[in-house]
Amino acid sequence: MTMTDNNRDKAVGQEKPMDSGAARNRKNDVKPAKLGREVQARLGQQLRAVYDDVVSQGVPDRFVDLLKQLDNKDNKDRS
Amino acid sequence: MPIDDAVRQQILDTIPSLRAFAISLCGNVDRADDLVQETMVRAIANIDSFQPGTNMSAWLFTILRNHFRSEYRKRRREVEDADGHYADSLKSQPEQHGHIEFREFRQALSQLPSDQREALILVGASGFSYEEAAHICDCAVGTIKSRVNRARNRLAEILHVRDGEDFGPDEQTRAVLAGSK
Numbered sequence: 393m394t395m396t397d398n399n400r401d402k403a404v405g406q407e408k409p410m411d412s413g414a415a416r417n418r419k420n421d422v423k424p425a426k427l428g429r430e431v432q433a434r435l436g437q438q439l440r441a442v443y444d445d446v447v448s449q450g451v452p453d454r455f456v457d458l459l460k461q462l463d464n465k466d467n468k469d470r471s
Numbered sequence: 472m473p474i475d476d477a478v479r480q481q482i483l484d485t486i487p488s489l490r491a492f493a494i495s496l497c498g499n500v501d502r503a504d505d506l507v508q509e510t511m512v513r514a515i516a517n518i519d520s521f522q523p524g525t526n527m528s529a530w531l532f533t534i535l536r537n538h539f540r541s542e543y544r545k546r547r548r549e550v551e552d553a554d555g556h557y558a559d560s561l562k563s564q565p566e567q568h569g570h571i572e573f574r575e576f577r578q579a580l581s582q583l584p585s586d587q588r589e590a591l592i593l594v595g596a597s598g599f600s601y602e603e604a605a606h607i608c609d610c611a612v613g614t615i616k617s618r619v620n621r622a623r624n625r626l627a628e629i630l631h632v633r634d635g636e637d638f639g640p641d642e643q644t645r646a647v648l649a650g651s652k
Contacts, residue, residue: 427623431632435623436595438576443596445573446491455486458508462515463474 474518481527482514488597489531495592496539498581506542510535529599533607536589579629583622590618591626 427435486507493503493510513534514521521530580588586608593604594615601619605612627633 427627428633431627432623434632435626435630438573439580439591439595442573442576442580443491443495443592446494447487449487449490451483451486452490452504454504455507455511456483458511459474459479459482459515462512463479 474515475523478518478521478523478527482511482531485528485531486511488528489535492532492589492592492597493535493539495580495596496536496585496589506535506539509538513538526603528597529603529607532593532597532599536607575630579626582629583625587618587622587625590615591622594619 489507489510490503493506494500497503497506510531514531517534521527583591589608590604593599593607594601599607601612601615605615608615
């Protein structure tokens, strides 16, 4: 190993702690860790609960009536 | 020729889910029901273009989404911040959205960009495959996958959910682990 290489290593080594610390913070701030299965499962559960809350209301009467109406109109239009 | 019985039943079967999707798109129950109604009128008028044996719910979802998008584009000229408008409509009508315990989650959902929100709902709640969701949103499968991932990450961030404990110790543990690497 030459003297130059040795110096360079030293210089790099001195800067290292600060650099890697900054990189780590940046990583934590900008890019969250990949979501684990548990988190995905919990989010999915809540999402379906919100969605199913509406689904469980079934078919409001207005849509049953509308479909009948459209069906009749369709018959007349075509006959 | 009347609407085929099987087709009529398929339409009826899809309505509850179609309403849930519409509410997630526009954040307002009344507007959502109008959207569903307009979707049904369009669907019946174009029922000949539906191929029996193919996926009725995907077909109706596509019609509803396209209709909403064209309305949304028109309205965007009137309402400057559409997503902000959506969030406001959620805040002003919490009762219409059912149970109070979902409020926090709904608020988080309302903060997502609309393309991420719809992708997450289609795949995570409506039960469509990535391929079907891509077809409904008229984009590539990879685009849907990335939107769903980004939506999940953003939701976890807003709601502070992580594996294990919610707050505090976990954060510290993560910092320590990250430092020891």
